[in-house]
Amino acid sequence: MDDEERRLRQVMSAFENDLEMIAEKGCLLLLERLPDHALIPIDELRESIRVSVRAGFDAVNENRRATPGERRMLAGIGAHRASYGMPLQTLVRGFRLVAAYAADVAAQHARDLGVDMSRFTARSRLWHWVMEGLELAAAEHRRVELEMVRADLDQRSSFLRDLLAGSLSGARLAEAAAANGLDPEARYLAFRIPPSAGRLRLEQAANEIGFAAAHQGDIAGLVPRLPLSFRNGPLVALGRIAPLDAAAASFSQAALTLRVARALGMSGAVSIADVPVQAAVLTGGDLTDLVIDRCFGEIPKTGRHREVIENTLRVYLDHDLHVADAARALHIHPNTLRHRLNRFEERSGLSLERLTDLVTVWWTLQHLRITAAEP
Numbered sequence: 001m002d003d004e005e006r007r008l009r010q011v012m013s014a015f016e017n018d019l020e021m022i023a024e025k026g027c028l029l030l031l032e033r034l035p036d037h038a039l040i041p042i043d044e045l046r047e048s049i050r051v052s053v054r055a056g057f058d059a060v061n062e063n064r065r066a067t068p069g070e071r072r073m074l075a076g077i078g079a080h081r082a083s084y085g086m087p088l089q090t091l092v093r094g095f096r097l098v099a100a101y102a103a104d105v106a107a108q109h110a111r112d113l114g115v116d117m118s119r120f121t122a123r124s125r126l127w128h129w130v131m132e133g134l135e136l137a138a139a140e141h142r143r144v145e146l147e148m149v150r151a152d153l154d155q156r157s158s159f160l161r162d163l164l165a166g167s168l169s170g171a172r173l174a175e176a177a178a179a180n181g182l183d184p185e186a187r188y189l190a191f192r193i194p195p196s197a198g199r200l201r202l203e204q205a206a207n208e209i210g211f212a213a214a215h216q217g218d219i220a221g222l223v224p225r226l227p228l229s230f231r232n233g234p235l236v237a238l239g240r241i242a243p244l245d246a247a248a249a250s251f252s253q254a255a256l257t258l259r260v261a262r263a264l265g266m267s268g269a270v271s272i273a274d275v276p277v278q279a280a281v282l283t284g285g286d287l288t289d290l291v292i293d294r295c296f297g298e299i300p301k302t303g304r305h306r307e308v309i310e311n312t313l314r315v316y317l318d319h320d321l322h323v324a325d326a327a328r329a330l331h332i333h334p335n336t337l338r339h340r341l342n343r344f345e346e347r348s349g350l351s352l353e354r355l356t357d358l359v360t361v362w363w364t365l366q367h368l369r370i371t372a373a374e375p
Contacts, residue, residue, distance in 0.1 A: 007115045012061050014109040019057060022105055023050035026098035033097060036090045040081070048077050052133070053102055060125045071136055078137030082144035091141055092134060099130040156180060156213040160220060166248035177244055180211050188222035189241050190250035192258045196234035205229045220254070222247060230269045237261055238271040256282055263373035281366045288367055295364040298347045312340045314365050321352070 027046045030037040037045060055070045066074065081091045103126050159180050162168045168176055174184040182188070188210065193199045195217060203219045205227040206212040212221030222244075223230075230236045239253030253272040256279040261270040264278070272279055281288060299306050312330065316337070319325040327334040341352060350357040 007113045008110075010113050011106065011109045011115055012057075014113075015106045016057060016061075018105055018109075019053055020050070022098075022102050023053050026053065026101055029097055029101060030094050034090050034094055036086050037094060039084045039086055044080070048080065049098060052077060053098070056099070056102065056126055056129050056133070059129045063125065066129060066132055066136075070133075074133040074136045075140035078139065078141035079144045081137075082141040082148065088138060088141050088145070091137060095130060095134045095137065099126065102126065153213070156211075157215070160211075160213045160215055163222075163244075163247045164215075164220075164251050169245055173245060182211055182222065182244065183224075184244050186224055187241050187243055188224055188247060188250070189226065190222055190239040190247055190254045191220065191230075192237045192251075192254045193219040194235060194237075194258060194262060198234045202227075202229055202234060202236060218258075220251065222250075226269055232268050235261055235267050236269045238269060240272055253279070259374065260370055263370040278366050278370065281363055282370060288363070291360055292364045292367065295348060295350065295360055298349075299344075309340065309344055310365065310368065312337065313344065313361055314369065316341065316352075317362055317365065 023046060026049045027042070030045065030049075040048075051073060055066070055073060059066055059070065078091060081094075082088075106126070159176050162176070177184040191206070192215070193202055199219055203212045203221075206219075206221050206223050209225070209227065210221060210223035212219055214220075226238075235258070237254045237258035239250030239257065242250045257270055257272045257275060259282060260266075260275045260278040264275075296306065296309075299309060312326075315329050316323075316326045319329060323334050323337055327337040330337065345351055350360060352358055352361065
């Protein structure tokens with residue numbers, strides 16, 4: 001063994017003697033420069049640094065890559081950091097910070113012992129090992145982080161489903177509400193937001209003061225008050241404000257509001273209170289079928305004639321029964337409009353001058369308009 005080789009061995013021996021000091025100092029550096037490490041219990045942080053520094057030293061001293069056991073250990077550090085909510089960027093910077101300090105300690109020993117630095121390859125070998133370890137830790141961090149996000153989304157979706165079903169009450173409701181950032185004693189507006197270009201911004205606004213989660217392709221949730229961002233922009237359908245244990249009813253109202261508002265081309269915040277009669281049209285069940293049959297039962301469902309009559313009546317009612325305005329909107333002569341209306345009255349037996357018959361026609365047209373706009 002020549003003198004240079006003997007000195008290199010002395011450097012590695014001195015470095016090994018400093019491993020505990022390096023781990024302790026590395027722990028302090030992380031807490032000082034990267035405060036997110038305070039999320040980790042100090043004993044766990046110190047131990048993870050100690051075992052990773054030891055493994056790095058062994059790999060450098062034996063001039064090899066990480067063993068399967070070391071690879072599992074490094075991946076475990078990544079998973080451990082993710083489980084405490086540490087950002088990936090902090091994990092990467094922490095690895096590099098401790099590695100840089102360890103490499104500086106080794107280099108200082110080499111200089112103190114007069115080693116030719118051109119022959120001191122331990123530092124570069126250490127960095128190769130660190131980069132390999134960092135890749136493993138980062139991959140596992142991403143995997144665990146994604147699992148945590150999925151678990152959180154599943155939990156939030158489950159909470160929303162239970163609220164919609166009305167299956168939460170009492171202590172279970174209070175516990176679940178608190179876990180999702182809601183006050184079980186407060187009153188909330190249920191809402192639904194259909195797919196739109198700006199709904200992610202609305203979802204974020206809702207989560208800042210309440211709760212929002214994906215539901216059947218929409219964003220649904222609860223807010224204690226109407227966020228300013230809800231007032232203008234994409235459609236947001238709202239139920240009536242209600243206690244949390246009555247949220248299921250408010251959600252049902254929001255769903256009805258959404259059906260109506262989407263069919264009528266409405267935007268911004270639309271409450272059930274804005275469209276109560278149109279919403280009632282959708283809840284009539286068999287009675288609505290009877291109303292439709294009373295209105296159009298004598299006119300075949302298929303064919304151009306039914307389509308023309310429906311459109312004529314819709315435009316006539318939309319223009320508050322003003323013949324001239326309705327005819328202009330339909331691009332026909334007022335007399336042509338009058339003829340069509342008379343023909344409808346003859347076929348149906350209804351009179352557009354009788355209030356009850358007019359309500360029957362309006363009810364029918366609203367139901368057909370709303371349901372025709374649905375997928």
